[in-house]
Amino acid sequence: MTRSIVFFDIDGTLLNEQKRIDPSTKQAITQLQQSGIYTAIATGRCPASFKWVCEELNIQSFVSMNGQYVVFEGQVIHDNPIPAAEVDRLTTMADERNHPLVYLQADAMQKSMKHNTFTEALKQFQIERLPIRQVSDSNKPVYQILLFCNEQDGMEYAAHFPDYQQHRWHTHAVDFLHANTTKAVGLQKMIEHAGFSREHCYAFGDGTNDIEMLQFVGTGVAMGNASDDIQMHANYVTSSNNEDGIRNGLQAIGLI
Incomplete structure (x- = not known):
């Protein structure tokens, strides 16, 4: 059967x-x-x-x-983790624009900074407190990143990262991951x-x-x-x- x-x-x-x-x-x-x-x-x-x-x-x-x-x-x-160099490149770009990130790993979630929009968008996941990612965490594989930005800013990221895709699930948030x-x-x-x-x-x-x-x-x-x-x-x-x-x-x- x-x-x-x-x-x-x-x-x-x-x-x-x-x-x-x-x-x-x-x-x-x-x-x-x-x-x-x-x-x-x-x-x-x-x-x-x-x-x-x-x-x-x-x-x-x-x-x-x-x-x-x-x-x-x-x-x-x-x-299929995101290469560490690409994680760093996205982090730099997001930090320059004051856009928070959440790094998704196999067994943990970490954030890049504190932000009101960030907190509001995460309410639907019932996650109140996430640890801030440290330099020592850079060797841990990241498989997907939550990028907190509006649609117009999302288009700018798309232009800088053509090999990655975005799935928008909130007015101020997208899933950022491999395009393939x-x-x-x-x-x-x-x-x-x-x-x-x-x-x-x-x-x-x-x-x-x-x-x-x-x-x-x-x-x-x-x-x-x-x-x-x-x-x-x-x-x-x-x-x-x-x-x-x-x-x-x-x-x-x-x-x-």
Whole structure:
């Protein structure tokens, strides 16, 4: 029997607007697992910020930082850090413009400075205090950087870093990462490693960084809270993350 795997985005998908997991979502994922369907996370977050999600949903495998760092049942099967020289170059440019950064590592998050916009934009992640990155931390791999700037400033960074992409998730914040890596790349690494077929691969998402993932899998499901630009890339559109979207979507595609 061919096994299926379902990937779930976190923010706007597994979590409701209160950044909590609805009981219906937890129950639906438990049903999947009990029926032998494998479940995994696919997120832009770093592992340190969603450990509690994995624990609550009994999920051991994930594609994190938009495909930069992939773990299957405790084993790192793919990692793609940003070169240290590029991290330093972005840091210098951001410092000159008073734009804060958050450096995402495999097991930690660090910030470059204190800033009101920085604090406000991070509220949705329920992270109140991050340590400031020190010179001694420069040897630790950084896989993705949160850059806090407006859209116009983001265009300036794009011109200076043509080999990198930005995913804007807040008026004043973007994910900064390799241009050649997406969640879909991470999904492919995992299913090849674990022996799943693309045809029996499913994904739920709601953001611009989910588009490639929704296109890659055999069946992509967009959340009802996703914009039309996201929904057009999915095979199905379920209800929103505040309206039992995970449960309803899994029922619609016949997995529960």
